[in-house]
Amino acid sequence: MRTSHTVEFTSGLFMALGLAALVFLAFQSTDAGGVLREGSYRISARFGNIGDLKPRAPVSVGGVTVGSVESIELDGDSFEAVVTMKISTRYDALPDDTSASIFTKGVLGDQYVSLEPGGSPDVLADGDSLFITQSALVLENLISKYLFDSEEEEDSE
Amino acid sequence: MNQNSDQASKAPPFSGPRSAPIRHIGEAGIFLFRILARLRFSPRQWAEVMRQTYFVGIRSLVIIMTGGLFVGLVLALQTYDVLTDFGATEAVGTIVGKSLYRELGPVLAALLFAGRAGTSITAEIGLMKATEQLDALDLMAIDPIERIVLPRLVAAVISLPILTLLFDMLAILGSYLFAVHWMGLEQGIYWSNMQSHVSLYKEFFPGLMKTVVFGLVCGLTAVYYGYHARPTGEGVGIATTQTVIISSILVLILDFALSALML
Secondary structure, eight states: OHHHHHHHHHHHHHHHHHHHHHHHHHHHHSTHHHHHHSOEEEEEEEESOOTTOOTTOEEEETTEEEEEEEEEEEOTTTOOEEEEEEEEGGGOOOBTTOEEEEEESTTTOOEEEEEEOOOOSSBOOTTOEEOEEEOOOOHHHHHHHHHHHHHHHHHHO | OHHHHHHHHSOOTTOSSTTHHHHHHHHHHHHHHHHHTTOOOOHHHHHHHHHHHHHHTGGGHHHHHHHHHHHHHHHHHHHHHHHHHHTOGGGHHHHHHHHIIIIIHHHHHHHHHIIIIIHHHHHHHHHHHHTTHHHHHHHTTOOHIIIIIHHHHHHHHHHHHHHHHHHHHHHHHHHHIIIIIITOOOHHHHHHHHHHHSOIIIIIHHHHHHHHHHHHHHHHHHHHHHHTSOSSHHHHHHHHHHHHHHHHHHHHHHHHHHHHHHO
């Protein structure tokens, strides 16, 4: 009888250990962790072209990461990309005339959203949207514009 | 009469060695349904499952945890070394987490499990068969599949995910130990990089799903070869070897298939 209880006890302990490992790994080593520990609020911005921006891309102010891109959707009416960003509540004093631009890290790096705070006394709240935005630079557009412009110049000459 | 013996001398269809792999798959499938039909969810059956979880799961803890720790250590060592060249050592947590949860954790834990627990299941059931214990149970109107085979299969399905979680945890600990304590990486950077790049729903949970399938495959292979072993010492030996080979191959093939499905 005694041995039988030992076996059951260790089996239960084994399962509890597994559950503890699940919780620890999920919250300490995956993206579920950061969300729990810090509160965040959402702001959105509309861009004409987001380039290669992806969900979970960093959002930074002056190079310091303050949040991440949560989702990217296309507005069916205006055909603009609506980028929803999650900003940590530690940075809850961003003015409401903050502008958003999509930049690229390095030459071939990932794209990120850079916020440029304005001077308005009012601050952004959860659910607000940014009005001043600058779309991503798409390399193909730049090249074709350059080619097209130089051709025009030759024609006019 | 003459006609009858003529028919008997002819080999029955699908009995040749070439059709053997397909035959085994079919037999194992039928065997699985025979086992599942015995699921009762009665307290008595659960007690036996718990007892088998002890033998299948807890007895494998040492090899799984040692394996996990050293896999984590060597993973961190190798990636850290390469990442130094690119000045991106802070990505070590991300790489360890991603490769571990997606592939290394489930597959390595399953291979170790097949070697440690699968073989012992096969040998045990095979020996019971060789010493006619299974026949004795049958004579006492105790169903050997319900009493012997089913608890071991269920225990394998329960144990492997838990063992994989512990494997992952020790591997993370190993890589943390190497990167943070020995190489002096900032511990906040290690964790935050991991948290911002390893996805709970896209990487962690799919990896866990895999281990449930691997547990079923390893468990079924083990009980199948044990139950169908030739009742001799040699037969049990062959069955044990087959268990390791077949479950390892199945785990590796299924891993590719499941990864392709989930990506």
